Amino acid sequence: MQDGKALSxxxxxxxxxxxxxxxxxxxxxxxxxxxFLHATQRAIGIGELAKGLNAxxxxxxxxxxxxxxxxxxxxxxxxxRVYFGKKLYLYGMAYMRGNDxxxxxxxxxxxxxxxxxETSELCMLQSGRYTxxxxxxxxxPFRISSATGLQIPLPWTASxxxxxxxxxxxxxxxIISEDDLVLPDGRKIELEDFIEDxxxxxxxxxxxxxxxxxxxxxxxxxxxxxAPGKVEATMCLVVPIDTSEERTGELxxxxxxxxxxxxxx
Amino acid sequence: MQDGKALSxxxxxxxxxxxxxxxxxxxxxxxxxxxFLHATQRAIGIGELAKGLNAxxxxxxxxxxxxxxxxxxxxxxxxxRVYFGKKLYLYGMAYMRGNDxxxxxxxxxxxxxxxxxETSELCMLQSGRYTxxxxxxxxxPFRISSATGLQIPLPWTASxxxxxxxxxxxxxxxIISEDDLVLPDGRKIELEDFIEDxxxxxxxxxxxxxxxxxxxxxxxxxxxxxAPGKVEATMCLVVPIDTSEERTGELxxxxxxxxxxxxxx
DNA sequence: CGATAATGTCTCTTACAAGAGACGCATGTA
DNA sequence: TACATGCGTCTCTTGTAAGAGACATTATCG
Numbered sequence: 001m002q003d004g005k006a007l008s009x010x011x012x013x014x015x016x017x018x019x020x021x022x023x024x025x026x027x028x029x030x031x032x033x034x035x036f037l038h039a040t041q042r043a044i045g046i047g048e049l050a051k052g053l054n055a056x057x058x059x060x061x062x063x064x065x066x067x068x069x070x071x072x073x074x075x076x077x078x079x080x081r082v083y084f085g086k087k088l089y090l091y092g093m094a095y096m097r098g099n100d101x102x103x104x105x106x107x108x109x110x111x112x113x114x115x116x117x118e119t120s121e122l123c124m125l126q127s128g129r130y131t132x133x134x135x136x137x138x139x140x141p142f143r144i145s146s147a148t149g150l151q152i153p154l155p156w157t158a159s160x161x162x163x164x165x166x167x168x169x170x171x172x173x174x175i176i177s178e179d180d181l182v183l184p185d186g187r188k189i190e191l192e193d194f195i196e197d198x199x200x201x202x203x204x205x206x207x208x209x210x211x212x213x214x215x216x217x218x219x220x221x222x223x224x225x226x227a228p229g230k231v232e233a234t235m236c237l238v239v240p241i242d243t244s245e246e247r248t249g250e251l252x253x254x255x256x257x258x259x260x261x262x263x264x265x
Numbered sequence: 266m267q268d269g270k271a272l273s274x275x276x277x278x279x280x281x282x283x284x285x286x287x288x289x290x291x292x293x294x295x296x297x298x299x300x301f302l303h304a305t306q307r308a309i310g311i312g313e314l315a316k317g318l319n320a321x322x323x324x325x326x327x328x329x330x331x332x333x334x335x336x337x338x339x340x341x342x343x344x345x346r347v348y349f350g351k352k353l354y355l356y357g358m359a360y361m362r363g364n365d366x367x368x369x370x371x372x373x374x375x376x377x378x379x380x381x382x383e384t385s386e387l388c389m390l391q392s393g394r395y396t397x398x399x400x401x402x403x404x405x406p407f408r409i410s411s412a413t414g415l416q417i418p419l420p421w422t423a424s425x426x427x428x429x430x431x432x433x434x435x436x437x438x439x440i441i442s443e444d445d446l447v448l449p450d451g452r453k454i455e456l457e458d459f460i461e462d463x464x465x466x467x468x469x470x471x472x473x474x475x476x477x478x479x480x481x482x483x484x485x486x487x488x489x490x491x492a493p494g495k496v497e498a499t500m501c502l503v504v505p506i507d508t509s510e511e512r513t514g515e516l517x518x519x520x521x522x523x524x525x526x527x528x529x530x
Numbered sequence: 531c532g533a534t535a536a537t538g539t540c541t542c543t544t545a546c547a548a549g550a551g552a553c554g555c556a557t558g559t560a
Numbered sequence: 561t562a563c564a565t566g567c568g569t570c571t572c573t574t575g576t577a578a579g580a581g582a583c584a585t586t587a588t589c590g
Binding site: 022023024025026029055056057058059062063 | 547548549550551
């Protein structure tokens with residue numbers, strides 16, 4: 001990228017590929033700050049923040065001050081660390097209030113996990129990434145839990161296969177990167193196989209995967225439709241990999257029923 | 266550079282007094298957009314949004330597109346309206362997870378309203394304004410309910426009196442505007458009386474107000490401390506104004522106990 | 531049907547925000 | 561005591577984003 005016909009390529013390159021250093025827009029910096037805080041999941045010093053984003057220190061100070069004044073961020077505990085602020089919480093609650101699917105989905109997930117004792121989750125597509133929007137831990141002694149907001153490559157999950165059902169092949173190819181196809185343990189999923197899985201999941205109306213994200217769990221998922229054919233979200237259950245065929249079948253049936261109930265909207 | 270006087274006068278004016286029209290920073294525009302959506306509580310057209318903020322249309326389109334791409338906003342339903350997006354929900358949940366007081370406070374409020382049957386709320390100071398952070402409606406046939414995120418002038422509420430306890434007189438004067446002292450029904454509260462109320466609330470450790478926001482309700486509040494003397498939040502109960510002295514007393518006692526439990530942190 | 535309005539996109543200019551870097555101040559540590 | 565490191569603030573320059581406004585489309589209406 002640096003050599004020879006660098007300039008033209010440089011200009012041709014879409015903005016998001018450009019290294020973050022050169023005179024970036026304030027709003028973008030802010031978006032990166034928020035993402036960074038979301039990734040770290042805890043308060044962080046401003047200097048550290050600037051370093052983490054490799055953004056200029058002076059700019060970072062300015063932006064953080066503005067965001068703190070606005071209430072989107074808050075200075076935490078000891079006084080020189082920042083994290084999300086109350087405003088974001090309030091906006092988030094407003095989003096939830098205005099979003100039937102999310103509100104009802106959360107409830108369904110909670111009751112489902114209470115009834116089955118298994119970890120249950122509500123998942124959605126979030127700008128091309130699989131996102132756990134709400135999760136309710138099961139009752140098992142060793143909990144299989146994953147944090148809300150966690151983002152995982154689509155091919156690693158059962159929900160991922162359902163969320164992409166109904167999309168054009170080209171769109172799927174655009175969304176899935178090479179890295180996404182490599183599992184945590186190093187195995188690689190073939191794009192062809194993945195696309196075939198999606199088609200299968202689409203017709204069967206559910207999806208089960210075993211030992212993908214880790215070696216100990218099975219993932220059962222069912223689609224939630226916002227319109228005929230349009231998968232808006234998935235409900236899923238995460239169970240031990242040695243769960244019997246029979247119980248798995250029962251759980252899938254239950255899951256599909258609940259997901260269907262959400263779909264009516 | 267320019268001819269002296271006009272320029273310096275212009276620069277002397279503090280930024281926030283300058284008319285909102287002239288070349289405002291993108292980030293500020295964004296903050297206003299978020300506030301506006303929070304106020305309207307529903308999806309809104311982009312044109313309407315620009316008008317509401319009297320911001321230039323072209324800029325508004327650009328910013329909204331960026332925010333939608335980032336997931337902070339989402340295009341709603343029919344396709345030319347925007348509202349809060351999933352990202353804000355996720356950030357909000359992250360805030361809640363990282364904030365013990367809020368998490369525990371929500372629970373206490375929920376159980377308190379279940380136990381008493383009355384509407385219960387958790388309130389905090391949010392950039393100089395009283396904010397309902399979480400509320401749980403009571404069981405009464407005609408519910409006294411108010412939305413999360415609602416902001417009300419401090420002098421209108423019992424919680425307001427507690428939240429300002431321990432602040433310097435000058436700080437209080439800075440926070441409270443003339444308009445804040447005028448109740449919805451037109452009556453005016455004297456600043457002196459209000460400051461006295463604050464002092465009283467501080468020593469007694471609770472506060473009760475009657476018929477301030479409306480003529481039908483009483484508001485009982487107790488402080489939650491984050492450090493000795495520092496009021497971080499309040500829990501409050503909203504009850505019918507004709508609630509007996511006796512029951513009011515019982516409720517206040519219960520409220521104080523629960524608020525104290527939160528304070529330990 | 532023309533007329534009015536509202537939506538979304540594009541171009542071009544210039545006012546101004548992003549950034550480099552210096553400074554002062556507090557800590558830590560050799 | 562000197563030296564290094566991190567924090568927070570400030571100033572000045574220049575690249576660029578905010579904004580005006582034209583344009584092409586698509587409703588809405590009498």
